[in-house]
Amino acid sequence: SQTDNLYLTQTDNDRKRRLPQAIIIGVKKGGTRALLEFLRVHPDVKATGPEPHFFDKHYHKGLDWYRSLMPETMRNQITIEKTPSYFITKEVPERIFQMSNSTKLVLVVRDPVTRAISDYTQILSKHGKSKSFQSSAFLRNDTTKINISWIVIRIGLYVKHLENWLSVFPLKQIHIVHGENLVTNPGEEVRKVQKFLGLEPVITDKHFFFNERRGFPCIKKKLKHKRGHCLDESKGRPHPRLPESVMSALRRFYRPYNEQFYRMTNIDFNWT
């Protein structure tokens, strides 16, 4: 009928590419892909596949270029992207603020010690034989002298990076996801993110099942489905075992920064 047509045209007109209302800003190896893949199951969420790297690498291309990367959405849906390098890039908070001061920011954090080893494991997998973790992490092979200019170490200084964001955005505009809890209790972490994004709590515990072989949760796109979607093998790699002296040196190094980070966020992440 005519009203049906009218309805169709209107909704069709509403379908377009929009700038993201929410951004997963990091942290690299925190579980950012898992979070995005989980959120994507929500009917009111549309996300980019690859990382756009707009606010760090391609900013000169302008907002229209950025918008062109986004999926088409209806008015009631939210557009979301993730680029973990945003978290550590000085210029990014101000640039996002310029786009929209109401952008919702989501940060996934994980124990900076395991994060560093995860990052290093990724480097090994990409470059084959590489320098040892120790030779990059410590100056002159001295475990009391941490090389904070090594990016793998530097990314884990969460309090330093967050400080930079808080000079632009209020803390309540940054939702922090507990990376370890995202593995052990994905339903709970995703429920909190849905709430923060103003979404109906569509994704529940029932959507997740634990894959014993992988050692990670996977998600069902529809509850009625028998099978679900697990991340690919590049997520959840086995880590090399580092000597206990290296582990304790890293823990000792990060501890004061972690404690400052807990105070800054009012969350005790309970890292060792």
Ligand code: A3P
């Ligand atoms: P590891 O490969 O070191 O285990 P990112 O997507 O930000 O690069 O983070 C990768 C990390 O996400 C993985 O690091 C893994 O620990 C974590 N992760 C969290 N939930 C996961 C899931 N459901 N499946 C696979 N990896 C998950």
